[in-house]
Amino acid sequence: MILCRRKSNPVQNPKVSLRNEPYLIINIFFAGVILLIIAYSGIFPPEKDNYPVICLHEKLTGEPCFSCGLSHSFSLIVRGRIDEAYQWNRYGMRIFLFFASQLILRVMFSIFYLKYQQTRQQLIIFDCVGSGVIFLFSFWPFIANILSGILRPTP
Amino acid sequence: MEEVRNNSGQNLGIAALITAIITFVLAVIPCVGLIAIIPGIIAIILGSVGLSQAGRNNSPRGVPLAGLIIAIIASMISFSQIFVAGRLVGRGHKWPTNIENFVNDVQDNVVKELEDANVSIKVESDGNKVEINANSDKKDRENKLEDLEGVKTQKNDTLPKKK
Numbered sequence: 459m460i461l462c463r464r465k466s467n468p469v470q471n472p473k474v475s476l477r478n479e480p481y482l483i484i485n486i487f488f489a490g491v492i493l494l495i496i497a498y499s500g501i502f503p504p505e506k507d508n509y510p511v512i513c514l515h516e517k518l519t520g521e522p523c524f525s526c527g528l529s530h531s532f533s534l535i536v537r538g539r540i541d542e543a544y545q546w547n548r549y550g551m552r553i554f555l556f557f558a559s560q561l562i563l564r565v566m567f568s569i570f571y572l573k574y575q576q577t578r579q580q581l582i583i584f585d586c587v588g589s590g591v592i593f594l595f596s597f598w599p600f601i602a603n604i605l606s607g608i609l610r611p612t613p
Numbered sequence: 614m615e616e617v618r619n620n621s622g623q624n625l626g627i628a629a630l631i632t633a634i635i636t637f638v639l640a641v642i643p644c645v646g647l648i649a650i651i652p653g654i655i656a657i658i659l660g661s662v663g664l665s666q667a668g669r670n671n672s673p674r675g676v677p678l679a680g681l682i683i684a685i686i687a688s689m690i691s692f693s694q695i696f697v698a699g700r701l702v703g704r705g706h707k708w709p710t711n712i713e714n715f716v717n718d719v720q721d722n723v724v725k726e727l728e729d730a731n732v733s734i735k736v737e738s739d740g741n742k743v744e745i746n747a748n749s750d751k752k753d754r755e756n757k758l759e760d761l762e763g764v765k766t767q768k769n770d771t772l773p774k775k776k
Contacts, residue, residue: 478620480627480676487631513644518698523643597641604641604690607697 481582482568489564492557499532504542524603528553549599556596563589621670622677625663629680632656636687646694653688660684 502509507530515523531550534543543550567585571578594601633656639649660681667674734745745757 480623480630483627484631484634488634491635511645514647515643515694515698518647525642525644528642528644593638597638600641600643603643604646604693604697607699608693 479571481571481578485564485568485571489561492561492564495532495557496536496561499529499536502529502533504530504533504537504539504546524549524600552596556592559592560589621672622663622665622667622674623672625659625666626675626677626680629656629660629663629684630676631680632659633680633683633687636691637683640687640691640694643694643697646691647698649691650688653684653691656680656684657688 509529511529513523513526515521516526525547527546528550531543531547532554534540534546535550535554540551563585567581570581574581632652636649636653636656639645640653660677663677664674664681666672667677731746736743736745745761
């Protein structure tokens, strides 16, 4: 995977360098998406419970799924009400920490990418592996649920 | 002589990679996992077009290829959510029986609690006091009730008498 193609000098010509660096574009985009998620959690108050995202799983099966109450949990975490957040969804905190860590990592890796041009390849590999491990750790309950759904036959 | 390379297919590749990663995250979340198949298909299309463009113009194929692979895996995960939902639906026929059993259990518990309870009722009206004490002994309560039924009580009937 070639994400760093040219050794451009971003300080001299930032516009050109950004266009030629897919890694930076991806980082900026993901940072924006995570900020939108945090803004979404901040805009919708947990008291009103009027979140636009509905659980398709619950609509189909009639039973709440593992991720039900995640939006509510995020809203409560943003407001610092951690205990209540755990009550709404016990996995809410680890998912939120994943997004928060990714936001920090996107900014950090982008800075390192611009600063240390000789180690860009290693940085991208490290980023991919590290983010993958964090993803697996954070989403493991959901992944295990999917795996159990596939592997166990329907009773 | 240096090989000439251009950026053809790179933008599509980046779009495919971004869409694929977002699809991957969405696909794992059960609430929106089934919907994630839509961006998954979009990412596959973007990745395929980007890959073909990159192949035609001899430009780097890493980004569109990564986008395509992640999109395919994410779509498969999204599709697998059907199995998870299917497993829950399969369990669904047991729910009415379970609910019925639960209600019966609660009812039995309440009746048992009332039978074992010590009940004390005090009624005070115009200086007259009536106190009913009933312990867990059912016989004792029945005797109390019989005693009370024997006493002439004031009528509380507010209905008009038939003429």
